[in-house]
Amino acid sequence: MKKLFLIIGAPGSGKTTDASIIAGKHEDIVHYSTGDMLREEVASGSELGQTIESYISKGALVPLDIIVNTIVSAINNAPVDTILIDGYPRSTEQMTAFDEIVSKEDNIELTSVIEVRVSEAVARERILGRAAEAAPGEQRSDDSEEVFNDRMKIYTDPLAEIQAFYTEKNLLKVIDGERTLDPIVADMEAFILDNK
Numbered sequence: 001m002k003k004l005f006l007i008i009g010a011p012g013s014g015k016t017t018d019a020s021i022i023a024g025k026h027e028d029i030v031h032y033s034t035g036d037m038l039r040e041e042v043a044s045g046s047e048l049g050q051t052i053e054s055y056i057s058k059g060a061l062v063p064l065d066i067i068v069n070t071i072v073s074a075i076n077n078a079p080v081d082t083i084l085i086d087g088y089p090r091s092t093e094q095m096t097a098f099d100e101i102v103s104k105e106d107n108i109e110l111t112s113v114i115e116v117r118v119s120e121a122v123a124r125e126r127i128l129g130r131a132a133e134a135a136p137g138e139q140r141s142d143d144s145e146e147v148f149n150d151r152m153k154i155y156t157d158p159l160a161e162i163q164a165f166y167t168e169k170n171l172l173k174v175i176d177g178e179r180t181l182d183p184i185v186a187d188m189e190a191f192i193l194d195n196k
């Protein structure tokens with residue numbers, strides 16, 4: 001049985017960093033970041049990667065079929081049974097599409113949806129700080145003020161509906177992301193270890 005933890009959070013919430021640290025500490029936990037998987041496809045130079053980059057550079061969501069295929073293949077190819085995926089779902093369309101997949105796949109259990117919660121002000125400060133600190137040529141194409149605003153709106157627009165959907169299923173776990181890294185990671189790690 002593959003036990004899946006979805007981790008959502010605003011741009012700059014630290015969701016990818018948190019999940020990556022936890023997976024790095026436990027051999028029986030693997031972590032996939034939707035953003036990183038999509039950027040890997042872009043880096044491959046494939047035609048699909050060019051399509052993906054056209055969305056990422058605008059802070060827009062890539063099409064449903066692309067992101068669903070990306071996460072389903074990551075789950076199916078995962079080498080261990082506890083899987084953390086950060087950056088999904090980002091729309092109610094993605095949420096319902098995945099709910100259908102999980103309901104059909106006996107081998108996949110959605111164990112929890114962890115929301116790393118930060119205010120827009122903290123998210124903005126972190127993203128624009130990351131952009132300012134990036135080495136020349138290393139800045140992410142979507143870390144500009146304008147694209148950040150679009151990414152933030154895309155995240156917050158469906159959030160209430162996503163929170164309600166998973167609260168109803170008793171699957172939502174909120175973690176305060178406005179702290180230093182260690183207590184956030186400790187809280188998330190304890191929750192995952194208690195529930196995997």
Ligand SMILES: Nc1ncnc2c1ncn2[C@@H]1O[C@H](COP(=O)(O)OP(=O)(O)O)[C@@H](O)[C@H]1O
Pocket residue numbers: 009010011012013034035036038055056057059060061062063067086087088089090094142151
């Ligand atoms: N679940 C998803 N659905 C569609 N597009 C996605 C998804 N996850 C990531 N992306 C694309 O990758 C970009 C970067 O995502 P990510 O690295 O997680 O950054 P952040 O969440 O901090 O904005 C998103 O702005 C979007 O273009």
